[in-house]
Amino acid sequence: MKLRAYQNELVEQVRQAWRAGYKAPCIVLPCGGGKSCIVAEMARRTTFNGKRVLFLVHRRELVEQIKKTFIRWGVDMKLCEVGMVQTITRRLKKLARPALIITDENHHSLAQSYKRIYEYFSDVPRVGVTATPVRLNGDGLGDVNDKLIVGVSAKWLIDNNCLAPYDYYAPDVADLTGLHVSHGEYMAAEIEKAMVKNTVFGDVIKYYKQLANGKKAVCYCASVRHSQRTADVFNENGIKAAHIDGSTPKAERDRIISAFRRGDITVLCNVDLISEGFDVPDCECAILLRPTKSLTLYIQQAMRCMRYRPDKRAVIIDHVGNYARFGMPDDDRQWSLEKKPKAQHKKQEQSDKVKQCPECFYTFSAPPAGVKICCPHCGYEFPTAERKLETDSSVGLVKVEGFKLDFSSPADCHTYPELLQYAKSHGYKSGWAYYQARQRGLIG
Structure with a gap:
């Protein structure tokens, strides 16, 4: 079995990163780009040279699946330990020292269970793979990785029949x-x-x-x-x-x-x-x-x-x-190892504690949960939590063609999703898009 050209290029970039002194690079490749094949080839080369590999997964369902992939790829499984991170972290003293640690779904690796493994084998080179090198709060993975190696985009994979x-x-x-x-x-x-x-x-x-x-x-x-x-x-x-x-x-x-x-x-x-x-x-x-x-x-x-x-x-x-x-699944995205600024974290943490009136844009502190919300400025009544979500009798599905990201003015937006994207790209609140959509009759 052979890697595709773009996959081989990623393997080579990892090797160059290690030679340049990086300890823990992370490969970023879209879903379906063949990350399993890439790490299988890296494990095969390592075990072929008589060196041990430790491969970390976060769910037990993936252990047997990865083992089957590695066996098909020619990895010497006598020298390769595939295990769930929760299990490995309890058996550290019993494990033979690996020459390479590979982390699947690397965006999970900021958890303490991963860090214990990394610290125990602190002198062992590592590599992780993921499609999205971010935490839920938007932070990068700089605490566990020192270099991002970004592969081809999802659009490239579609255009090239991958x-x-x-x-x-x-x-x-x-x-x-x-x-x-x-x-x-x-x-x-x-x-x-x-x-x-x-x-x-x-x-x-x-x-x-x-x-x-x-x-x-x-x-x-x-x-x-x-x-x-x-x-x-x-x-x-x-x-x-x-x-x-x-x-x-x-x-x-x-x-x-x-x-x-x-x-x-x-x-x-x-x-x-x-x-x-x-x-x-x-x-x-x-x-x-x-x-x-x-x-x-x-x-x-x-x-x-x-x-x-x-x-x-x-x-x-x-x-x-x-x-x-x-946005759309294949949108181009910029990745970074950096954390978001603290002010941005604080803003996100407090986003559910404030409300903005979609009628007059007045912003105010939200009352405790369960209390009916009315705008103190214009009296607008927010829908209550008990209101039923809309069903197909009033909401239909439409085909989404993808966002136009270079709107020069709100007049270029012709749908509510486009107004939301415009608001996001210009730092406006979502209430602005909601108000605009209602004024134009795009939503009820």
């Missing part, structure tokens, strides 16, 4: 009223409450049949109960579906994955399992039913269906408007 082109569908506007944020992410219990009550933005079955009928789809849900119910609804409508999550017994999970691979199951519903590094072949559609604050989670879920069959167009059905927070 990833499938895609069509993206989402609501004109997704109303997340009533969903609160805790520790930087939407609260799972509130998402479940909204989704299980069938208050999804649009009819999941209707739009699957309309936009991706018959395509193998992975459906990302908010909770186990939501995922199970979604699978039931698909089955009730004659579309074979199944649910899996991290607690599904391995034998049952393998049976379901095999059935999905054969085509006996068309829709695979899950909670975060089919995302980071999990190998599910022949997926042509991603259905997003969980709003998220995580760029990493969004990209991994949205791009899952682009990894296979580049001769066909993939379909992404985003019922919760994640694209409005992050």
